[in-house]
Amino acid sequence: MKAVVDADTRRVEVRQVPDAQIEDPGDVVIRVTSSAICGTDLHLDDGRAGAERGLVLGHEPLGTIEEVGPAVTLLKRGERVAVPTHLFCGLCCNCIRGYTAACLRVRPGSFGAAYGYAGMGPYRGAQAQLLRVPYADANCVSVPGEPGDQLEDDLVLLADAFVTGWHATELAEVTRPAAWRSSAPGLLAADSVTPPGCGTWWWPAAPDPAASSPTMAAWRTRPACTSASTAAPTG
Numbered sequence: 221m222k223a224v225v226d227a228d229t230r231r232v233e234v235r236q237v238p239d240a241q242i243e244d245p246g247d248v249v250i251r252v253t254s255s256a257i258c259g260t261d262l263h264l265d266d267g268r269a270g271a272e273r274g275l276v277l278g279h280e281p282l283g284t285i286e287e288v289g290p291a292v293t294l295l296k297r298g299e300r301v302a303v304p305t306h307l308f309c310g311l312c313c314n315c316i317r318g319y320t321a322a323c324l325r326v327r328p329g330s331f332g333a334a335y336g337y338a339g340m341g342p343y344r345g346a347q348a349q350l351l352r353v354p355y356a357d358a359n360c361v362s363v364p365g366e367p368g369d370q371l372e373d374d375l376v377l378l379a380d381a382f383v384t385g386w387h388a389t390e391l392a393e394v395t396r397p398a399a400w401r402s403s404a405p406g407l408l409a410a411d412s413v414t415p416p417g418c419g420t421w422w423w424p425a426a427p428d429p430a431a432s433s434p435t436m437a438a439w440r441t442r443p444a445c446t447s448a449s450t451a452a453p454t455g
């Protein structure tokens with residue numbers, strides 16, 4: 221399969237690497253149809269994270285299930301799924317309490333794991349044609365539609381960016397958003413707490429690079445609510 225690998229400091233390459241495959245009975249292999257690039261990937265690109273050269277990058281995939289391990293019970297071949305960044309077992313005491321990012325089983329001797337990241341376990345990344353997903357019943361989120369449809373660019377954000385933005389607003393108990401020179405997760409955080417039909421306080425009014433994505437373009441076409449919005453662009 222082809223994959224994006226960390227070739228050197230500030231250099232990534234598309235290389236041919238061994239196909240992802242089923243390694244444990246609870247695995248699936250997904251064919252990746254979209255894979256987002258994260259700000260976190262920049263730590264690897266800058267050489268600050270201590271990644272081994274050749275690491276397959278990426279942790280924000282959307283795809284369809286290509287192969288199903290014999291212990292998987294909730295998923296079937298061809299199903300469309302988003303896969304969260306932090307993989308987890310769903311069964312240990314931390315997972316059961318909801319602290320899945322601190323799963324005790326996915327990285328023996330430590331806790332928590334992620335795809336395609338230095339120091340987060342042996343899991344190859346998702347900027348690849350195929351991805352092995354361990355503990356697949358816990359880690360695959362079934363989503364509607366077909367690959368390449370009008371939901372493709374939105375659903376891929378469920379793997380990390382949108383839920384990260386939403387989670388930040390939950391932790392901070394945000395009720396009224398404002399965005400200053402925000403990154404995509406910041407815009408999505410604002411969107412998470414903006415009631416339908418209402419806008420957000422924005423600065424600056426000029427479009428930023430994140431606005432070029434279809435999702436951000438859609439955000440900006442939402443109808444504005446005058447009581448919540450004074451600055452363009454909100455609708």
Ligand SMILES: [Zn+2]
Nearest residue numbers: 258260280380
């Ligand atoms: Zn990410």
Ligand SMILES: [Zn+2]
Nearest residue numbers: 309312315323
């Ligand atoms: Zn666990």
